[in-house]
Every structure is written in structure tokens, then in C-alpha cells.
Amino acid sequence: MRNPRTATTGVDARATGAVAATAVACLALAGCSTPAAATPGISDDVVTVGTHQPLTGPAAAGYSSISAATKAYFDHVNASGGIHDRTIEYVVKDDGYNPATTQTVVRELVQSDGVFAMLNGLGTPTHSSVLDYLDQHDVPDLFVASGSTLWDDPEGHPGTFGFNADYVVEGAALAQYATDEHPDQKVCVLGQDDDFGEEFLAGVERVTGADGVTAHESYSTSNQDVTAQIGALQAAGCETVLLATVNGFTALAVGTAAKMGWSPRWMASSSGGDYPTLVELLGEDVAPTLLEGFVSANYLPFGPDGEWVELFRQINDEYNDGAPFDGNTVYGMSVGYLFAEALAQAGENPTRESLVQAIESGELVGNGILPLSFGADDHSAFDGVGITVVADGVQDYVGATYALDGESVTAVEPQPVALENDGVPTS
Structure with missing residues (x-):
């Protein structure tokens, strides 16, 4: 797997050199962690991730509420102290379910917002238009909101993982x-x-x-x-x-x-x-x-009497203004949970590479009704459904x-x- 590149555009050359020197020193010292400043989207107390979603356009009626549910779940996590003492900031941009707009907003997320990872970008025609771009910039492309088999391509797109059962x-x-x-x-x-x-x-x-x-x-x-x-x-x-x-x-x-x-x-x-x-x-x-x-x-815990649904209802009431509770709510919060789990497994000083490795380890559990199928040779989430x-x-x-x-x-x-x-x- 390729090591992620570190973006240095606009950074003072002396600062870049200092980071490089630290990295060399880390190679010589067992257990040394990469400093947060070396990884885009990671600071001492915040992790910034982004997504493209159809907040308007032809798919909005069915899916515009997903990202709000994910953000509500992250607010719940942040209120509990975050993951490794970092809160999660979720930057949501509307692409109107238009691939041309998707390309524009994803470039903004990567180049201007400096996100650590892309999370749950929605739609096959939209997300496939930025698949290569994210790979070329070594941005982890996590839990795509589509059941296309395109996302299960560990050799061609090693940082991309699906979420839906295909x-x-x-x-x-x-x-x-x-x-x-x-x-x-x-x-x-x-x-x-x-x-x-x-x-x-x-x-x-x-x-x-x-x-x-x-x-x-x-x-x-x-x-x-x-x-x-x-x-x-x-x-x-x-x-x-x-x-x-x-x-x-x-x-x-x-x-x-x-x-x-x-x-x-x-x-x-x-x-x-x-x-x-x-x-x-x-x-x-x-x-x-x-x-x-x-x-x-x-494939998610949507039973009306389930403990996950009860928790998600509470989160929805507290952090999502009591928005209508439906399958999109469960979906969005389940995506948030899986990302938080991957981030926790990625270590106290996560890098893009350690995040991908955490998912490929096969140790993530998620909250579905069947075990996750993620591994080094399998970037699909579920191989079965109820x-x-x-x-x-x-x-x-x-x-x-x-x-x-x-x-x-x-x-x-x-x-x-x-x-x-x-x-x-x-x-």
C-alpha cells in the first residue's frame, strides 16, 4: 500500500524541514508517533472530516437528512470527550447530486478545508467522479454511501471502502x-x-x-x-x-x-x-x-425495540433538533459510529495510513446485524443482509x-x- 503524501502547499520551508527531521528521528526511535501537524485534518484537539451530500436536487428528498444524523452522533461523541481527546468536526457540502458539483466541493474539502478523510460521500454517479482524485491525493475515502461494487477495489483504490451492502x-x-x-x-x-x-x-x-x-x-x-x-x-x-x-x-x-x-x-x-x-x-x-x-x-439495527435505536433516538432528540426519525437517521449515525471506531483503532496520533490499516485489520465491529467483512483484500462492509x-x-x-x-x-x-x-x- 502506498504511504500517504503530506501536503505542504503554503507551508514555510523551514517548518516543512522540521517536520521531515522529526519524521527521520521517529524512524530511529521505536514507538515514536508522527506529530499531529504532519497529517492533514489532525490537530491536537480536532479531527476534521468531510463529505459531499445531496442537500438539494433530485436525491434530497430521500437522503438529505443523513449527514445531519451523522453530525448529531459526532456531537454525542464530542460531548463525551471525543476520540483520544479529539473532537470530530464534520464538514458537509451540498453537491445537488450533480457529479460536476461533486468534483468542485470535494476539491474544496481536500485543498481548502484540509480534511483528514472523506466520509460517506453519497451516490454512485457523484462519488465515482471523484474516486481517482481522492486516490491520487491519498485521502482515505471511507464508507461510501452507495452499494456499487466500485468501492471494493483494494489494488486500484487502496483507500476506498464501501458501507452499504452491495x-x-x-x-x-x-x-x-x-x-x-x-x-x-x-x-x-x-x-x-x-x-x-x-x-x-x-x-x-x-x-x-x-x-x-x-x-x-x-x-x-x-x-x-x-x-x-x-x-x-x-x-x-x-x-x-x-x-x-x-x-x-x-x-x-x-x-x-x-x-x-x-x-x-x-x-x-x-x-x-x-x-x-x-x-x-x-x-x-x-x-x-x-x-x-x-x-x-x-443490515443495520432498525428494529423498533433495539438498544441501538433507543440510543439513536435519544441522540436525535438532543443533538438533531428532534428531526423525524427514520432509516436515514439510523444509517447516518451508524456511519458515524463506524468512523469513530476506526479512528479509535488508528491510535492516539492517527495518520491517514494508520486509519486505513485499522479498517483493513478486520478488528472493527460496527453495529450491523452481521459481522463486517473488511480486510486487506476486501473493502466491502457487508456480504449479507436481513x-x-x-x-x-x-x-x-x-x-x-x-x-x-x-x-x-x-x-x-x-x-x-x-x-x-x-x-x-x-x-
């Missing part, structure tokens, strides 16, 4: 659940017209085979009309429809089908399966009826959990992580 895993798990529960039904797929939809379909076909998908339709996020796609699926006699959709298009598909008098069984990726968000989008008057029995994949079902207006796990091992999908037992130390990691 789309192949989710497609395979949902297809296996559909096959197990309703073996004789016609299975169809509606997906986004990019790698989200393509990789999800590939996962479905690992279970059903290419001939096992009765019909496949795709949509573009630039077109808010899926009437033609829903009509085609209905005409094909689809009984179970698997969705590679973001929340807005999940609601659009379900609502359009309802207007056409059609009600297949819906099963969605975690990216578009958050019940509270869907209720908000569809309306409280019709959503409970349309979404009864709605199935989704998930199945949630909406019953009487409550979305919860039903016990069915699947993992993808190579080409095989297997049923596994969930292994939820217990809450410790009020949700503040220690080394």
Missing part, C-alpha cells in the same frame, strides 16, 4: 427470500438504468437464473414517470417485483401501480426501502394500506438473513452487535 448482495438475498417464501410466483425487476439496477439484476439472476426473471424494466432518475414500466410489468403477469430503486422511485412505482389497480408483492433494496420515508412520500392516508407486507433488505417486512405499520426484521458467498446464497443467523459504552468507541 447491490449484488441485496438482489441475491431478496430473490432468495422471494423464492423461499413464494416459489411459484413470477419474479420481475424494476431498476435504475445504471450500475445500481444492473448489479442488482445480476444478484437476482444468481438465484433465479437469467430465464427466471419474467420481466425487467428500467427507469431514469431524470424522468419522474414510470407508467410505461409499471404497465409492462403488469402486462407480463408479474407477481413479485424486486426494486432497485431509491426511495422516491419506490414510492413512485407503488403509487403508480395503485392508480392502475395493480398490487404485486413489492421487495426493495435498502436504498429504497425505508418505511417512514415512503409514508412521507406516499401520504399517511394511503401508505399504510399500500405498504402492508412491503419487504426490504437491511429481511424486513412491514406489518401493521411497523417495519422490522423477520429473522430471514442471507449472505452471498461467491456465487452461492445461503441462509445465516443474524449476529447483532451489543451496545457498549453509550455508543462511544474506545481503543
Whole structure:
């Protein structure tokens, strides 16, 4: 793995020389730590990380609340003394879900704000546009908010790590659940017209085979009309429809089908399966009826009675102005927890290299319902998901959990992580 480069632009040459001399001395002394000043985004008492998020634009309705939840979790950590006596500063910049804007704000975060790491940059088209840039500048690119397999490339992008269960895993798990529960039904797929939809379909076909998908339709996020796609699926006699959709298009598909008098069984990726968000989008008057029995994949502790959810609700009330509590809240705080855990493991004087090594060590636990899969040769977070079902207006796990091992999908037992130390990691 390449050693991270230290940015010295605008730094006095004598100061740069002093840092270099200290580094040489450290090489000669066992146990000597790199001074905080040598690492961008690290001071004696603050760690600065950044992100690009769709606070406005076409993805804002489903995802704009994530970064606020992450910041609220960091406020909780900071109130407890931070990590190794450093508070976490989270710099959030709006990219409007536009790759060109993503490139601009990420350069600002790296070159002007001097962030230690990029954390949970959201979206496949947006984040893929800065993937090489972050690698070239040796900025740890952590826990990307997308299920694309692009982030699992230890050789090509050694500092990049995913967070979501990838789309192949989710497609395979949902297809296996559909096959197990309703073996004789016609299975169809509606997906986004990019790698989200393509990789999800590939996962479905690992279970059903290419001939096992009765019909496949795709949509573009630039077109808010899926009437033609829903009509085609209905005409094909689809009984179970698997969705590679973001929340807005999940609601659009379900609502359009309802207007056409059609009600297949819906099963969605975690990216578009958050019940509270869907209720908000569809309306409280019709959503409970349309979404009864709605199935989704998930990998985070979203059970309504769980100890993590109870903690996150408390944090949300105290540090996030009591914003609506939904899957985005749990997601954002879970990302924050995982970063805090990695930072704690990176040492008292963390460097970008020690941060990456902490994640690759395989010792991080996270707070998911299955063990993390991070390692030196694996930069994906989860290789399995659980199945949630909406019953009487409550979305919860039903016990069915699947993992993808190579080409095989297997049923596994969930292994939820217990809450410790009020949700503040220690080394």
C-alpha cells in the first residue's frame, strides 16, 4: 500500500524541514508517533472530516437528512470527550447530486478545508467522479454511501471502502427470500438504468437464473414517470417485483401501480426501502394500506425495540433538533459510529495510513446485524443482509438473513452487535 503524501502547499520551508527531521528521528526511535501537524485534518484537539451530500436536487428528498444524523452522533461523541481527546468536526457540502458539483466541493474539502478523510460521500454517479482524485491525493475515502461494487477495489483504490451492502448482495438475498417464501410466483425487476439496477439484476439472476426473471424494466432518475414500466410489468403477469430503486422511485412505482389497480408483492433494496420515508412520500392516508407486507433488505439495527435505536433516538432528540426519525437517521449515525471506531483503532496520533490499516485489520465491529467483512483484500462492509417486512405499520426484521458467498446464497443467523459504552468507541 502506498504511504500517504503530506501536503505542504503554503507551508514555510523551514517548518516543512522540521517536520521531515522529526519524521527521520521517529524512524530511529521505536514507538515514536508522527506529530499531529504532519497529517492533514489532525490537530491536537480536532479531527476534521468531510463529505459531499445531496442537500438539494433530485436525491434530497430521500437522503438529505443523513449527514445531519451523522453530525448529531459526532456531537454525542464530542460531548463525551471525543476520540483520544479529539473532537470530530464534520464538514458537509451540498453537491445537488450533480457529479460536476461533486468534483468542485470535494476539491474544496481536500485543498481548502484540509480534511483528514472523506466520509460517506453519497451516490454512485457523484462519488465515482471523484474516486481517482481522492486516490491520487491519498485521502482515505471511507464508507461510501452507495452499494456499487466500485468501492471494493483494494489494488486500484487502496483507500476506498464501501458501507452499504452491495447491490449484488441485496438482489441475491431478496430473490432468495422471494423464492423461499413464494416459489411459484413470477419474479420481475424494476431498476435504475445504471450500475445500481444492473448489479442488482445480476444478484437476482444468481438465484433465479437469467430465464427466471419474467420481466425487467428500467427507469431514469431524470424522468419522474414510470407508467410505461409499471404497465409492462403488469402486462407480463408479474407477481413479485424486486426494486432497485431509491426511495422516491419506490414510492413512485407503488403509487403508480395503485392508480392502475395493480398490487404485486413489492421487495426493495435498502436504498429504497425505508418505511417512514415512503409514508412521507406516499401520504399517511394511503401508505399504510399500500405498504402492508412491503419487504426490504437491511443490515443495520432498525428494529423498533433495539438498544441501538433507543440510543439513536435519544441522540436525535438532543443533538438533531428532534428531526423525524427514520432509516436515514439510523444509517447516518451508524456511519458515524463506524468512523469513530476506526479512528479509535488508528491510535492516539492517527495518520491517514494508520486509519486505513485499522479498517483493513478486520478488528472493527460496527453495529450491523452481521459481522463486517473488511480486510486487506476486501473493502466491502457487508456480504449479507436481513429481511424486513412491514406489518401493521411497523417495519422490522423477520429473522430471514442471507449472505452471498461467491456465487452461492445461503441462509445465516443474524449476529447483532451489543451496545457498549453509550455508543462511544474506545481503543
